[in-house]
Amino acid sequence: MQVLGWKEWGSLPDIGIERIHMKVDTGAKTSCLHAFKLEPFERDGKAWLTIYMHPKQDSLQEHCFEAPIFEKREVTDSGGHTELRYVIRTRLVLGQFDHVVELTLTNRDTMKFRMLLGRQAMRHHFTVDPAAAHLLGE
Secondary structure (H helix, E strand, C coil): CEEECCEEEEEEHHHCEEEEEEEECCCCCCEEEECCEEEEEEECCEEEEEEEECCCCCCCCCEEEEEECCEEEEEECCCCCEEEEEEEEEEEEECCEEEEEEEEEECCCCCCCCEEECHHHHCCCEEECCCCCCCCCC
16 A cells, blocks of 8 residues: 655646646545536537646646546535536546546636545555655655
8 A cells, every 4th residue: 555645746647637736635535626617518429528727736827638527426625615516537647556536626726736636536545644745756
């Protein structure tokens, strides 16, 4: 089992994100990815999204990608607000971990991290050292 710090660097290679800074959040059930604009469309009879995001904090550099919609899900944030979010599935590479994970999509422009790594993605693969950071490298 790998040990994670409270923040880590990973990648989402299937959606073109080579490097993303994420907060390891044992209080969150599902992982979450920043998206400031979502455009639903249909491809071959299936629901898809065009997703626009800023992959780096403090940068307006845009990254756009498309992904099939896995589902829509009600999510309650840390402030107690419930929001209906799109969910996509994509590969996450984090140290030796290379698996498909579920990501809810929401605007995180006002948050410090563009991604939260939730419990579902971590279970059976990681333990967390809350006093450490970047244990898997910069």
